[in-house]
Amino acid sequence: MNINILDNDQLVLMDQLISDANTVLVVCHKSPDGDAVGSTLGWAEFMRHRGKDVTVIVPDQYPDFLKWLPNTEKIVRYDKHTEKCDMLFKIADLIFCLDFNTPSRVDEMQQALVSSPAKKVQIDHHLKPDLDAALVVSHPEASSTCELVFRIVWQMGAFDQLDKQFAVPVYCGMMTDTGGFTFNSNRPEIFLIISELLTKHIDKDRIYRNVFHNYSENRIRLMGYVMYEKLQYMPEYHAAFYSLTRDELKRFNYIKGDTEGLVNIPQQIKGLKLSISLREDTEKPNLVWVSLRSVDDFPCNLMAEEFFNGGGHLNASGGRVDGSIEDAIEITKKAIIAYQNKLK
Structure with a gap:
């Protein structure tokens, strides 16, 4: 079963953009959900594997039930640290825009994102992508942006070198964006991806409990x-x-x-x-x-x-x-x- 997602030109361009960059930002939409947080954390881990200085920036607060995910302490909120984030947008070489189709989805962070001189890459599964980017990876048929993150990392040959720090947030994002794999999850390659993530010794049952059994009274x-x-x-x-x-x-x-x-x-x-x-x-x-x-x-x-x-x-x-x-x-x-x- 083929889980590659990029054509040859996209694969070459993706690798070149990453290789040429030193300072990398990974951003997502306002009111981040499990897929937004999971995909940014997973992709940031891949960037660290590639030796990049990477920062995850989110527009505002994300749910408490996601704060157990690995490396959430490294996430920078734009609404809380606006000056720092604006500076990062100005000096970045490359920005990955994950899980949103148009700049307005980042709300008050939009101006900083659009005006940044950095090259941009969009990875998303929503309809009608509308972002001025050097590379757009758009697949609305995908279950989640986390699915796309996995497939790109797999195709670029990096999955074997990554560990739970990558696998846990990616699985979490796939799980939350499909309601625990109860909708938009009938394609067999989704479960091939899950089987590969399990080789990293993630505890999928605990991930489920951490998300869906982690609420207040x-x-x-x-x-x-x-x-x-x-x-x-x-x-x-x-x-x-x-x-x-x-x-x-x-x-x-x-x-x-x-x-x-x-x-x-x-x-x-x-x-x-x-x-x-x-x-x-x-x-x-x-x-x-x-x-x-x-x-x-x-x-x-x-x-x-x-x-x-x-x-x-x-x-x-x-x-x-x-x-x-x-x-x-x-x-x-x-x-x-x-x-x-x-x-x-």
Whole structure:
């Protein structure tokens, strides 16, 4: 089975760009998830193997349940160390942009990224890549950016020399971006990759527990509150959604990551095709974050593009509503009705 992902020209260019660089940055999108953090940590480990001075920069906070990953203490947050990061962007030779398709996804870090004189390489699995880069490795069919990181490292012949510091975050990112390999994970090469990662003596069961069994009591109570009090089930459309206000999040002492995965739970309802989460931003007024999950061939990404200023994958997408939570609820209802033929 062939797991190579680069064509010959891309392979030569990738190797040349890495060889020519001394100072390397690895960056990801705002509100980093498991795939963003895992891919940046894994790729940074590969860069160390290549002898590079490498720094991982993330735009802002990532979830607490990822802080056990190896080398997270080396991650630099742009929102906390802006001056240092701006300097690094100015002096870098090469920047790897992982797990985002367009510069706006890095939010307040965008200007520093775009204006940096460094050459850029994009490695991503989202649709419509839009980054001025010397090399773009874009494969929307991939399960995750971590999958792409593994395949590139494998193709470049470095996997045998790497250890758990590479394998653990890469496996974690693949696992989280597929919901524990429950969606977007039917291709056989994914499990070939997993089998190779296991040769590095990673404990995949512990990785699962560290991510999915690592929440606070408040998160568990929030989950119960959402499912009992807030879930709106629309059986005639095989859809469900819930909303969370800033005050409700504060009531449960919300921290970054506490709502991760909640949108998947309503999918346990028999026959449900679509689940939507609406969450008020905890700091900015009139901003609601939207997550969509679906099964089979229902196009979350199209609904996200049409109604929620977003996009993503067929069964997992995201977006935003620039308005109140009430606005977001009304838009959600309109979106569900508009797609009723596909839902029924």
